[in-house]
Amino acid sequence: MxxxxxxxxxxxxxxxxxxxxxxxxxxxxxxxxxxxxxxxxxxxxxxxxxxxxxxxWIFVGMTSEVPTKGDYFTVEIGQNPVLIVRDGDGGIQAFHNVCRHRGSTICTKHRGKVANLVCPYHQWTYDLKGNLLYAGTEMGDSFETSQHGLKKAHCKTAGGFIFISLAKEAPDDFDAYLATLEEYMExxxxxxxxxxxxxxxxxxxxxxxxxxxxxxxxxxxxxxxxxxxxxxxxxxxxxxxxxxxxxxxxxxxxxxxxxxxxxxxxxxxxxxxxxxxxxxxxxxxxxxxxxxxxxxxxxxxxxxxxxxxxxxxxxxxxxxxxxxxxxxxxxxxxxxxxxxxxxxxxxxxxxxxxxxxxxxxxxxxxxxxxxxxxxxxxxxxxxxxxxxxxxxxxxxxxxxxxxxxxxxxxxxxxxxxxxx
Structure with missing residues (x-):
């Protein structure tokens, strides 16, 4: 197998x-x-x-790997491609690296830098917070872009480490460790x-x-x-x-x-x-x-x-x-x-x-x-x-x-x- x-x-x-x-x-x-x-x-x-x-909670990488706006890297957790990106406010976002149109992978390289997240299949375009900006006029007048943003993964950072959880509800016993990690990594x-x-x-x-x-x-x-x-x-x-x-x-x-x-x-x-x-x-x-x-x-x-x-x-x-x-x-x-x-x-x-x-x-x-x-x-x-x-x-x-x-x-x- x-x-x-x-x-x-x-x-x-x-x-x-x-x-x-x-x-x-x-x-x-x-x-x-x-x-x-x-x-x-x-x-x-x-x-x-x-x-x-x-x-x-799974460790995926370091915040310094995405130092500025639009920097990203990708990782696969089993069959789940995940995208880690620095947004315009300096925050770290984690998304399922899957277009909301027909499910194609959006970012196909291991790492890179983008202004927006553009699906290479049909050019659906998302901002760095996962909001759908463009899906083309072909979707019709009744199409709601606000309902088709990228699906998020839970994401937390501390001391330069990035952790994600793919659970519907992430485990809630993590914050004490993250606070200590932040202190020890300062x-x-x-x-x-x-x-x-x-x-x-x-x-x-x-x-x-x-x-x-x-x-x-x-x-x-x-x-x-x-x-x-x-x-x-x-x-x-x-x-x-x-x-x-x-x-x-x-x-x-x-x-x-x-x-x-x-x-x-x-x-x-x-x-x-x-x-x-x-x-x-x-x-x-x-x-x-x-x-x-x-x-x-x-x-x-x-x-x-x-x-x-x-x-x-x-x-x-x-x-x-x-x-x-x-x-x-x-x-x-x-x-x-x-x-x-x-x-x-x-x-x-x-x-x-x-x-x-x-x-x-x-x-x-x-x-x-x-x-x-x-x-x-x-x-x-x-x-x-x-x-x-x-x-x-x-x-x-x-x-x-x-x-x-x-x-x-x-x-x-x-x-x-x-x-x-």
Whole structure:
């Protein structure tokens, strides 16, 4: 089955799979991986789209990607093309990228700049707030343009991050996290950044395996030599593996952060679904480059201390991020099919930084290009094993894989809640 061959799934088989899915999630042992169909069955993949990606808040991009009026980018959530655009008042709008005439895609490029949104099929024209301006005289005198504006998606921004929800009524438990995200991102002034480089990797693995792999560093020592040049493996100061030396380093650097007014206290929301924590990198390390030294000569925002560590930001179901003194790295995960996932990585620098003068894109991306490819191989090998007749759910380590346990618990609870 290819990415969008969901129409071949009959209604009856889908409903039966949903019932099986609900039963599997209700009976699963809490600290074990999921049953095989939850990782490879097309019906259950469709349920993941409908119950998670079509109903929850999804990270799609950064406000600095649409810096001025008419700037836009597009993204696909399952079979739903979505358009993100900066309107004339400086606000960020999210629309279904679907013409109200006969449903054609309006913006066909990944990103661009427009005065108005014009459907290439029959030139129906919308303003940047989605109002229909022109449909031609062919529609007749009784046609009401006011009734045919673009359909909106819920959209919220905080600290430079853009989140959308395709639900009829978006979840209402998001604002406390957004307020904290805004506070913690203030030093970076993300509106005045730009994407220096972007990568897109298609992994032949279920999206949940991609997230599971990210939520633990149990595998790091054996798989990520480039990353471990700079990254400390533990998740926060409460990590049971954290050493006294690390805790002393944290206290010393935290005092420097406090002096500069840089937030760093661990924050989590909704059972760790949304999480922010600032962690030191290895002693003497500035940022996550191969040698640990600066990636860009221009610091971000009001930052003065290059040893700012990495502010790690988690948003389930589809994003993790590393905010550093001179560049930020944001990750977005979008499911394509039951065993195919798009992972997008963006490196952001100060908007005035000049490529080849202030930063070298290859230097910026080297560590995470290597890490992403290593993780792709791990996820794909994981998927191959799960597809085997020999697979059965296995136990997670409560010490090393507590982040995976947290993700799977959140996923299970969310699916069951949204199926009601």
């Amino acid at each position: 290819n990415e969008f061959d969901l129409l071949n799934i009959t209604s009856n088989s889908y409903q039966e799979s949903c019932e099986q899915m609900r039963n599997e999630l209700e009976k699963r042992p809490e600290n074990q991986s999921l049953a095989q169909p939850l990782y490879n069955d097309p019906n259950m993949f469709r349920a993941d789209l409908e119950q998670v990606f079509y109903k929850e 030093p970076y002034d993300m509106e005045n950044t730009k994407v220096a480089v972007e990568s897109n990797i298609v992994e032949q693995a279920n999206w949940k395996l991609v997230i599971e792999n990210n939520r633990e560093c149990y595998h790091c020592a054996g798989s990520h030599p480039e990353l471990l040049n700079t990254l400390l493996e533990w998740d926060d100061t409460n990590d049971p593996r954290a050493t006294p030396e690390f805790l002393e380093q944290y206290e010393r650097q935290a005092a420097e952060w406090d002096a500069e007014g840089i937030p760093h206290q661990h924050q989590d929301f909704d059972g760790l679904r949304n999480r922010i924590v600032r962690m030191p990198l290895k002693e003497g390390v500035e940022v996550m480059t191969l040698d640990g030294q600066q990636g860009c000569s221009k610091l971000l925002g009001r930052i003065k201390n290059r040893q700012l560590g990495s502010m790690r930001i988690l948003h389930l179901p589809n994003s993790w991020n590393h905010m550093q003194s001179d560049h930020c790295i944001v990750f977005r995960v979008l499911p394509i099919s039951a065993q195919k996932t798009l992972v997008t990585t963006k490196w952001l620098v100060h908007k005035d930084a000049v490529e080849g003068v202030d930063y070298d894109p290859e230097r910026l991306r080297l560590v995470w290009d290597a890490t992403n490819d290593q993780d792709r191989i791990l996820a794909e090998q994981n998927q191959q094993g799960i597809n085997s007749l020999g697979y059965q759910p296995g136990p997670y380590s409560e010490t090393y894989e507590f982040g995976v346990i947290n993700f799977i618990n959140w996923y299970s609870e969310t699916v069951r809640k949204n199926m009601k």
